[in-house]
Amino acid sequence: MTSPSKPTAAGRVLAILDTFTDRHDSLTLSSIARRAGLTLPTAHRLVGELTDWGALHRQSDGEYTIGLKVLELGSLAGHRLRLKQLAHPYLHGLHHATNTNIHLSVSIQQDVLYLESMLTPGGAPVTSRFGGRWPMHATATGRVLLAAATPAELEASLRQPLMAYSPHTVTDPDELRHLLAEIRQRGVAVAYDQIATGVIALAAPITGPHGRAVAAVGITAPKDRFTARQLIPPLLTTARRISAALNGPDPDLAERELRSA
Known part of the structure; x- marks a missing residue:
């Protein structure tokens, strides 16, 4: 051995x-x-x-x-492309309705992996692209997925070094546990200035057939131009519509593809 x-x-x-x-x-x-x-x-x-x-x-x-x-x-990863195709019209609708940066993310190790990023000229100054990664604790989509993790998965994530990317990044495990409990209760994550100052980030879970979050749809926007109250309703509507599409004719296949992405 x-x-x-x-x-x-x-x-x-x-x-x-x-x-x-x-x-x-x-x-x-x-x-x-x-x-x-x-x-x-x-x-x-x-x-x-x-x-x-x-x-x-x-x-x-x-x-x-x-x-x-x-x-x-990487281009041969057909399941990721299928996921992008399924979610694309809903993400495009959210992008058009809000004029903000839109993301579709799944978890990979201690990071979120972007399956889709739709950026707006002059939007939030947070770098993201298809195939890009950010630590889960510092992103709204990552926190949504952490909130849905099992206790063992969550504690494994919080035992890792939690890096700060701005003066406001939450790196205290106890504070993160409190924030994740709020996300479970509210069904949406709202974060300010975590990767870059002046940015509001929101995310909502995309659920599989058993009700567990298997992906997340997120928004990043300049916080001086947008409020959470403006962005939460269209965000939640989009997340529900993508979840419904995933739970269509073959929901088990859709969930397997999301988990393997």
Whole structure:
């Protein structure tokens, strides 16, 4: 049996790929080694192999980005595309009605993964895109999904380091537990200034056939132009309509696809 203290070759390769995020989409070799927990010679060898294969791309400044091969493989994730297609008309309606940034998110490890992002020129200054990730504790969609997690899943998330992205990001586990209890009671998350100052973020759960949240639809907007009272009604209506669509002719399949996204 392989010792957990010695990652397999595949584990080291995956650790390298996992170093790239929305906020770190271009990295030096030394940064990759540090973030992946590898020695510089090991990182140099594996990064070279990944670059030759096309999983990584070396730029003219010497930094690395994700290569086209990974993007091509990602495009094969048909279940994510089907989910986007199902939710798209409802998200587009919400985007048109509110003139705000709209997101469709699912949970992945301790993060939310964006399956769809519809951005508005001059909207909230929060970076998000299809395939992008943000920590669950700092986003409205993430908090909706945390509120629906099992007690074991929730405590595992709250045991992780909770980073601050603005002076107002909630990083205290007890305060987060209180906020999540409010979300369960109200059925909607409202957060201010968590990723960037001047931003209001709202989210509502998309539920599967058994009533548990399997995804979340969210809004981010400048808080000096919008209020929660304005945005909650259309947000909840959209979440209910997507939930109804998911629970259509084959609800079990729809829920499986959301959970595997």
